[in-house]
Amino acid sequence: LPxxxxxGHPIRSYKVLTNMVSMALKQVSFTACSASHSRVAPSARGSxxxxxxxxxxxxQRHVRRSAxxxxxxxxxxxxxxxxxxxxxxRNVCKKASVSGTITCSTADxxxxxxxxxxxxxxxxxxxxxxxxxxxxxxxxxxxxSRYSMPYTGVEIxxxxxxxxxxxxxxxxxxxxxxxxxxxxxxxxxxxxxxxxLRVTDRLAAAINAxxxxxxxxxxxxASALGFYGASETGSFDETSGPGNDYLxxxxxxxxxxxxxxxxxxxxxxxxxxxxxxxxxxLAKMLPIFQLGAGGPLGTGNQWFSWVHMDDVIGLIMxxxxxxxxxxxxxxxxxxxxxxxxxxxxxxxxVARPSWxxxxxxxxxxxxxxxxxxxxxxxxxxxKRTMESGYKHKYATIDQAVRAxxx
Numbered sequence: 001l002p003x004x005x006x007x008g009h010p011i012r013s014y015k016v017l018t019n020m021v022s023m024a025l026k027q028v029s030f031t032a033c034s035a036s037h038s039r040v041a042p043s044a045r046g047s048x049x050x051x052x053x054x055x056x057x058x059x060q061r062h063v064r065r066s067a068x069x070x071x072x073x074x075x076x077x078x079x080x081x082x083x084x085x086x087x088x089x090r091n092v093c094k095k096a097s098v099s100g101t102i103t104c105s106t107a108d109x110x111x112x113x114x115x116x117x118x119x120x121x122x123x124x125x126x127x128x129x130x131x132x133x134x135x136x137x138x139x140x141x142x143x144x145s146r147y148s149m150p151y152t153g154v155e156i157x158x159x160x161x162x163x164x165x166x167x168x169x170x171x172x173x174x175x176x177x178x179x180x181x182x183x184x185x186x187x188x189x190x191x192x193x194x195x196x197l198r199v200t201d202r203l204a205a206a207i208n209a210x211x212x213x214x215x216x217x218x219x220x221x222a223s224a225l226g227f228y229g230a231s232e233t234g235s236f237d238e239t240s241g242p243g244n245d246y247l248x249x250x251x252x253x254x255x256x257x258x259x260x261x262x263x264x265x266x267x268x269x270x271x272x273x274x275x276x277x278x279x280x281x282l283a284k285m286l287p288i289f290q291l292g293a294g295g296p297l298g299t300g301n302q303w304f305s306w307v308h309m310d311d312v313i314g315l316i317m318x319x320x321x322x323x324x325x326x327x328x329x330x331x332x333x334x335x336x337x338x339x340x341x342x343x344x345x346x347x348x349x350v351a352r353p354s355w356x357x358x359x360x361x362x363x364x365x366x367x368x369x370x371x372x373x374x375x376x377x378x379x380x381x382x383k384r385t386m387e388s389g390y391k392h393k394y395a396t397i398d399q400a401v402r403a404x405x406x
Contacts, residue, residue: 116175120279167210174221184370200257221258227251230376237383267319272332276309295356300340303377308394330382
């Protein structure tokens with residue numbers, strides 16, 4: 001193209017104009033989208049102030065520059081855009097060449113990915129997160145999973161899409177694992193181990209593959225009290241070493257896989273025997289006790305380190321929101337009891353006797369090696385959990401059982 005017309009007036013070619021615009025854009029530093037839970041999102045450099053739209057659902061949002069906009073005193077971003085601002089943490093904006101469009105990649109502070117969501121604890125967690133206004137991405141383990149959950153803000157993510165779904169979440173909670181209260185065959189034992197390690201390894205790899213801007217800030221992964229091994233006389237807390245039986249080896253591998261995640265914080269919760277009416281040990285025992293045929297399993301002298309479901313959910317929420325929580329915590333009540341005391345509390349709550357014990361040989365005939373889950377136990381104390389400042393809602397077994405059966 002010519003640089004001047006016949007009258008001598010200069011003509012700027014498209015290429016020259018493009019280069020000028022590109023150079024001008026390079027002189028501007030866009031630092032918008034970095035406000036943490038602020039309703040005002042200005043970013044100033046010299047005499048210019050830039051604003052962007054609030055980040056909404058989704059991992060990316062395009063916004064246009066507002067090159068000389070300044071908020072009037074007392075005004076906020078939501079006043080300017082006519083909608084409620086929802087600025088999230090860890091948002092990073094990148095300029096897209098000449099177009100003047102900025103792409104904001106966000107890690108949404110209210111989106112949590114969950115594995116094991118159809119299980120006993122997982123379903124209770126998803127319900128609570130939904131009620132608290134969180135968006136939940138349920139990570140389904142089976143490629144053919146088609147189950148749905150009747151809560152708002154819940155998305156079912158198929159197995160092949162885990163990596164895509166995890167990037168942009170603020171947190172990941174791992175509760176996946178095959179049940180252990182069953183008859184242990186060699187195949188079942190392999191699946192108990194592999195189901196935990198396989199899922200946790202994949203989660204850690206998916207988290208690590210996310211860019212720094214979209215990587216979840218916290219990874220909460222379940223473990224179990226089986227880490228400590230079984231003992232009728234010992235007492236364990238988070239500083240105690242591992243046992244050497246099968247369940248201890250499962251937990252050791254499980255926790256090792258979780259620690260591979262390169263998040264700002266990794267929290268491992270060693271879950272006790274979770275009590276709730278909807279499932280778990282109590283749901284299996286309750287009908288028998290209501291018939292007046294309840295009693296302790298085995299000798300009744302084994303330790304029963306329990307925890308109410310409300311406190312499990314409370315601890316998970318604490319791990320998600322408290323930046324001081326990191327490492328291993330025992331998710332148990334501060335006052336574990338022996339099996340005899342547990343059965344007495346349950347009998348009192350339903351106003352029925354608890355005098356008929358279930359002999360060891362009967363459980364072993366039904367469960368085989370898996371009977372060790374109910375015939376053996378350990379006294380586990382939540383030392384670090386209490387030192388973190390967490391206040392248990394239910395500290396005694398009588399209080400917990402009465403509340404569940406109320």
